[in-house]
Amino acid sequence: KAGVTQTPRYLIKTRGQQVTLSCSPISGHRSVSWYQQTPGQGLQFLFEYFSETQRNKGNFPGRFSGRQFSNSRSEMNVSTLELGDSALYLCASSLSTGEGYGYTFGSGTRLTVV
Amino acid sequence: GESVGLHLPTLSVQEGDNSIINCAYSNSASDYFIWYKQESGKGPQFIIDIRSNMDKRQGQRVTVLLNKTVKHLSLQIAATQPGDSAVYFCADHFSGTYKYIFGTGTRLKVLA
Numbered sequence: 001k002a003g004v005t006q007t008p009r010y011l012i013k014t015r016g017q018q019v020t021l022s023c024s025p026i027s028g029h030r031s032v033s034w035y036q037q038t039p040g041q042g043l044q045f046l047f048e049y050f051s052e053t054q055r056n057k058g059n060f061p062g063r064f065s066g067r068q069f070s071n072s073r074s075e076m077n078v079s080t081l082e083l084g085d086s087a088l089y090l091c092a093s094s095l096s097t098g099e100g101y102g103y104t105f106g107s108g109t110r111l112t113v114v
Numbered sequence: 115g116e117s118v119g120l121h122l123p124t125l126s127v128q129e130g131d132n133s134i135i136n137c138a139y140s141n142s143a144s145d146y147f148i149w150y151k152q153e154s155g156k157g158p159q160f161i162i163d164i165r166s167n168m169d170k171r172q173g174q175r176v177t178v179l180l181n182k183t184v185k186h187l188s189l190q191i192a193a194t195q196p197g198d199s200a201v202y203f204c205a206d207h208f209s210g211t212y213k214y215i216f217g218t219g220t221r222l223k224v225l226a
């Protein structure tokens with residue numbers, strides 16, 4: 001059984017550019033969540049999707065957006081990149097409700113903004 | 115506000131000893147807690163979970179204790195091994211939010 005797949009693994013972008021990250025959940029998982037991880041900050045919740053609907057969004061600026069497709073794959077987009085957006089972006093999937101179940105995380109996408 | 119904190123940023127233990135990693139949470143309505151392990155270059159790996167209606171749960175070499183009175187969570191690792199060296203996160207969840215609040219992490223170093 002394949003795990004959560006995130007692509008690409010590494011990205012280097014320039015300030016002001018935009019970036020799209022992709023996440024393919026475990027087969028059968030319909031809930032996908034995104035987190036940003038920076039040194040000393042732990043994991044900060046970005047948003048959660050279930051059946052193509054965003055159910056919750058964290059305290060991030062509107063430059064951060066996401067979507068989920070009918071096959072449960074998800075993408076997140078960051079526009080007008082800033083140096084502070086450099087981080088490890090983690091995607092996690094869980095079973096149908098996404099509530100009260102442990103996530104399975106992918107290995108993340110390491111984004112570096114220069 | 116919401117917060118899940120860790121008492122120690124780094125914990126060093128001798129191989130074979132038991133490890134205890136602590137975590138405090140602030141939301142008395144939290145109903146589910148998870149401990150994750152993260153190794154370098156990898157995503158967090160689920161270790162063990164516990165629901166708010168439980169005080170203790172045991173897994174293989176790991177035990178999670180929940181004290182709702184003081185809003186405290188701990189992870190005990192028995193007979194710590196070099197492979198246990200990693201960063202450990204606690205995470206806090208409450209129904210209807212579809213998200214988890216993670217602590218900043220504790221780095222566990224196992225000394226040979």
